[in-house]
Amino acid sequence: MGRAPCCDKANVKKGPWAPEEDATLKAYIEEHGTGGNWIALPQKIGLKRCGKSCRLRWLNYLRPNIKHGGFSEEEDRIICSLYVSIGSRWSIIAAQLPGRTDNDIKNYWNTRLKKKILGKQRKDLIYRRKGDLFMKKARSPSEIPSSIVVSGNENINSQDPYLPELPVMPPMPYLNQEPCFVSDHTSVRKLLIKLGGRFSSDDNVNQVQSNMVSHFPIDNNLNDLQASSQNDQNFIACSSTPVSSSSMLLNSHYNILPIQEGQNGTFPSAFEEMYYSTNPQKQLDGLEFLYGDMCEVNTSGSSSVVTCGDSIDWGEMSSLSNVMNSTNHR
DNA sequence: AAGTTCTCCAACCGCACGACG
DNA sequence: TCGTCGTGCGGTTGGAGAACT
Numbered sequence: 001m002g003r004a005p006c007c008d009k010a011n012v013k014k015g016p017w018a019p020e021e022d023a024t025l026k027a028y029i030e031e032h033g034t035g036g037n038w039i040a041l042p043q044k045i046g047l048k049r050c051g052k053s054c055r056l057r058w059l060n061y062l063r064p065n066i067k068h069g070g071f072s073e074e075e076d077r078i079i080c081s082l083y084v085s086i087g088s089r090w091s092i093i094a095a096q097l098p099g100r101t102d103n104d105i106k107n108y109w110n111t112r113l114k115k116k117i118l119g120k121q122r123k124d125l126i127y128r129r130k131g132d133l134f135m136k137k138a139r140s141p142s143e144i145p146s147s148i149v150v151s152g153n154e155n156i157n158s159q160d161p162y163l164p165e166l167p168v169m170p171p172m173p174y175l176n177q178e179p180c181f182v183s184d185h186t187s188v189r190k191l192l193i194k195l196g197g198r199f200s201s202d203d204n205v206n207q208v209q210s211n212m213v214s215h216f217p218i219d220n221n222l223n224d225l226q227a228s229s230q231n232d233q234n235f236i237a238c239s240s241t242p243v244s245s246s247s248m249l250l251n252s253h254y255n256i257l258p259i260q261e262g263q264n265g266t267f268p269s270a271f272e273e274m275y276y277s278t279n280p281q282k283q284l285d286g287l288e289f290l291y292g293d294m295c296e297v298n299t300s301g302s303s304s305v306v307t308c309g310d311s312i313d314w315g316e317m318s319s320l321s322n323v324m325n326s327t328n329h330r
Numbered sequence: 331a332a333g334t335t336c337t338c339c340a341a342c343c344g345c346a347c348g349a350c351g
Numbered sequence: 352t353c354g355t356c357g358t359g360c361g362g363t364t365g366g367a368g369a370a371c372t
Binding site: 016037038055088089090106 | 356357358359360361362365366
């Protein structure tokens with residue numbers, strides 16, 4: 001049994017809002033508030049609209065202090081930084097940009113910002129696609145040139161002309177350890193607090209966390225990955241992907257993870273703690289979701305292969321990195 | 331000038347979650 | 352504990368206007 005529709009679809013108006021409808025809704029909410037019930041609101045004020053539609057109209061358009069268009073460079077950077085770090089959590093991103101709505105940011109990202117970032121990389125992408133084609137033609141990992149296939153613990157600096165240059169960090173140490181972080185609420189919470197310190201509400205944390213975990217089938221697969229990485233050959237070079245993302249995050253102008261003076265290299269202490277700690281829990285605090293989004297661990301058969309899924313666009317991520325690095329060096 | 335394609339964005343849709351009885 | 356309801360979210364769509372051929 002499906003759930004009942006939120007409103008009577010037949011008697012509900014759809015499509016663009018008329019100025020009179022806007023005025024009616026705005027006047028009522030400004031005087032009485034929403035009354036805590038969006039579903040009942042349109043009937044109260046005589047609007048033939050779905051409650052959800054009223055809510056959306058208010059939040060995205062009628063609410064006071066809403067800004068439309070004209071995103072600044074600073075806002076671009078914030079959006080990029082947060083997108084890289086938490087993905088398409090538009091509501092959370094919007095919370096960092098006063099006056100912006102999640103819908104606005106989502107549209108801006110999908111229609112403009114992504115293209116803006118990718119714009120300079122078209123040529124690279126074309127070359128890369130040729131590289132992809134070449135990779136797809138290869139029937140097994142052993143047919144892929146060694147410059148592209150990298151084992152988990154081997155040199156990930158190997159450069160192939162078809163792959164964009166990515167920031168490089170040492171191999172992830174956790175590959176040789178028992179994973180034990182997935183259900184740890186505090187690790188995720190810690191990261192979110194690090195991400196600007198504005199994600200302290202339990203609601204957000206839980207929501208983001210559930211999303212992260214659902215996208216990160218790490219449990220048993222990680223053990224397979226470990227075996228695989230020790231077995232070389234099967235580990236296709238995507239190990240630098242999360243690294244690049246982390247670097248982007250760290251290098252971004254927004255400084256989501258504040259860089260502290262006197263630290264070894266370019267990594268802030270919080271990140272170093274995660275990355276270099278011998279404690280597997282600390283190593284993975286906050287990094288797991290990056291892997292979850294970007295890599296797929298295929299454990300079919302006796303071997304495991306880590307591949308970059310379709311959702312990952314090397315060019316895109318590389319571009320993001322470039323944009324952020326360039327803004328960082330201004 | 332007309333037809334076609336592209337871009338942008340407001341709005342819709344369906345799902346997940348929490349509150350509540 | 353379970354079912355229902357309202358809310359919030361992210362993905363997608365549709366249409367108006369701009370750009371291109």
